[in-house]
Amino acid sequence: MSVSNENLKTISKNYQKNVDYFKVQLGVEPNYDVFCHEMIIGGKQAAFFVIQGLPDTEVLSDIFRHLSNLEREQIVPNTVEKLKKQHLAHFQLDTSDQTDKIIDAVLMGQTAIVVEGEPEAILLDLRKYAARGPEEPDLEKVVRGSRDGFTETLVFNTMLVRRRIRDRSLRMEAMQVGRRSKTDICVSYLADVANLDLVEEIKKMLRSIDIDGLPMAEKSVEELITPGSYWNPLPKVRYTERPDVAAQHLFEGHILIMVDTSPSIIILPTTYFHQMQHAEEYRQSPTIGVYLRWVRFFAIFVSVFLLPLWFLFSIEPSLLPQSLKYIGPSKVGKVPLIAQFIIAEGAVDVIRMAAIHTPAPLTTSLGLIAALMIGDLAVTIGLFAPEVVMYTAVAATAVFATPSYELGMAHRLARLFLLLMVYIIHLPGFILGSIAMILFAGFTKSFGVPYLWPLVPFNFAALKTVLLRTPVPAQNKRPSILHTQDITRQTVKSAPAFKPMTKEKKKQTKEKEKEK
Template identity: 50%
Template sequence: MAVTGEEVKVAKQLEANINWLNRELGVKESFDVIRRDIIFAGRRASLFYIDGFIKDDIMLYILRRLSELEREDLAPSPFKKTLQQYINYIEVDTLEDLHQVVDKVLAGGLALVVDGFEQVIIIDARRYPARNPEEPDLERVVRGSRDGFVETLLYNTNLLRRRIRDPRLRIEILQAGSRSKTDIAVVYIKDIAHPRLVEEVKRRIKAIKIDGLPMAEKSVEELITPGNWWNPFPRVRYTERPDVAAVHLLEGHVLVMVDTSPSVMIIPATFFHHLQHAEEYRQVPLVGAFLRWIRFLGVVVSVLLPPVWLLLALNRGLIPPGLEWLGPKKIAAIPLMWQFLLAEGGIDLLRMAAIHTPTALATALGLIATILIGEVAIAVGLFNPEIILYMAVAAIGIFATPSYELGMANTLVRVVALLAVGFWGLPGLVAILLGTFLLLATTKSFGVPYLWPLIPWDWRSLKSILLRSPVPLQNLRPPALKPLDEDRQPAPAYKPWPWQDRETLEERASREARLQDRVQDKD
């Protein structure tokens, strides 16, 4: 058996190949690693596969077909005729390195090793355990598609192909994890996504040096976005909806799909990407804009309401005229700041308990939280009623945040703001809010400023965030992504919104010149 560097070449002698594969795959040590010895056309051969990954009907058909062959059927080119004429299956490949054979078998492939052949035939007859596509729990819509990504990578790519039938849609497979060998798909549209963005994403994935990725997409995120341990704000957006993923592909984003995960990463992602929801685009523009502003208001209230109320309650002199009713009429047994922190801990504990509680007991959990804990705590004088009210409003705002990761980051900011107000008052609140803004302003997601289009200022793009633009006006892709093709559709000949700006001839000429420069840079 020839050994070249790290490669182990396939030998002509079947026994040498079998002994090496038996040792590497752990045949007879692992009950689900199967070796099936067969004879066809007078040649000895062995099949290696993982039990449960192989389609039984396909394997039975191939075995029946091979058993009918005679020695003269393979003459004069046994390997070529076996591969091209007698293995009647669609996905077939050949390998000369036994290390690659092991990887293919562990990934679910069927390896056919034949005596006298210096290549192993790999038959991709995989059947992964998979659930049917269902609507994601975190991204439900009133109207719209009900399918969602699942844990099987091939199913997820099919859901994207169904929505974007563009021959320039590229799905490149990479692997990470020296032991897990996890499949990671990088998805983009070739003539839209900027090549530097695509190459940077692939470079970071290829640079991953770790033994395994059992936590799938979250482990990949932390490995390709270094320094994220001290910054709570997410620099990639997750989605489980194929329609949302397809929209971002058409804008020039890059998707990262990790096998065994139903969540797809959208790269890059700004702060405002995490505040968008598919429901806004399933309604008429005016209703969509209304839903968006209600969501914006809920996010702001969830962060600022508890610390601002605590500041006014502790400093009565800051209360403006007409709002003297703010603040507790009677102080409870626990100081106000600690009441907020205890309520915050209780809400987070309740949220974690709801995740681990069976659906049949979810109602009982809610009754226990609201009646036995909240009401009794107020009745015995441990909490002020206003504390429970404002924390409940803040929790609703967090739940209304489309991105779960952004909601948790906002929760952390609120907790730190409560501590700052409790210890330092108004200067503490100002310092925390200013520090948070500076953190957001200096954060970048794969080169894109996190607060774009607010910083740097881009009024044309900011309008599309503040107001849900009608589809006829969505004729330009986000300039922050530097797409190779900036036009999505011709500019409309009318102005659906009275305040809508038309692109001037000078602006269009400048944009076309920038596009030409990018094409030259790519070449």
């Protein structure tokens, strides 16, 4: 039987047999970036298996230089143990006799060392990924606050969280998903805070994933652990690229899922109102935070209901009081109103997609083309009513006030649904459509948590924290719906009142200064 067809489960006593097997399995011959470097260490043959570009080449060169100068008496007997403890001074070092584990380790960027006559291979983790800096994410910018953000490298992301949470109960549990991709995934939580039953359920779901790879990283993971909700547009998890937002959710008792190669971190479970919060509200004073939050709520309401309401009043002007009769188009245009709305909505999405694919120097030109040559011309020649263009622009702008991009897209679909309901059965359509959307969201759950909590089921104390940006001294309890082990975030204490210095005290202070 040839070496290529033989399946070695463990390291063989025959050095050449091991080397030939790993060369075939790793594809050393056909691959230009997979290397097998053979050398003599203390009179013994040794082979280094490595993928070009993944390990730190400077450190690897220093290791080669040191090992090539060793004498036989320095490494025998117990060669592997002596190499580990005396000559390979690195904290990320392991051994294994399982060939599959060794091959997987090399494919993940580690360096495998096979030594003649030894029953184990040494696995040295010298990975040094090419990665961009932790820049502020575009979707979650703040006026004042930290400017770092998650990157595509899992190690960097866990480091950013560790920097903010120096707690002994913080857990970063790693696993691999994907038969071929073997993507690294990290589940993070506070062991003495989070609901451990939910943590185990999440880890069980991740381990049960049986797929060849995760090319779309965190989005693939989301769909694989939320079965049965593929056609539900409401996001079942929250995404963030901000380490401070991720840390805040860990303190509340949420669970994080970090996927290598993605800067977006999954936060679960989540609710509708979680998706509507933004870090900017907590970077300002509570009063300004409340104002910003209510402006955001209003913008979200406008993004969903403005167009359907205006369309309803346009086709049913009798619903308006006399003082609001000016609402509605003076000229409908050559195209029916419902068609105008659908075309306008589609045009906004086309412009959005074109802006993503347009080179940065040309984005200004794209905006001018969309606004002047398309929108203005459509109104001028009478195809569109001016109000349709204006209200569509207002609704499209309001969508971007939603912190969660995924929830904003769900609101866009909700707006189209209401427009069609109004077109079909007018006022009853608007009422029934609104009720249907609320019921749909009410029956939705995110990993057992009702999506509209604390509105459904009703919890007044929690609802206050949703409607108002509470001051930090008042943030005493964790969300009860998460069923955390520790519900208290801080002990309620009244700050000592400021007392101005009396004249007698000032006099005593001056006398002490003179004595000194």
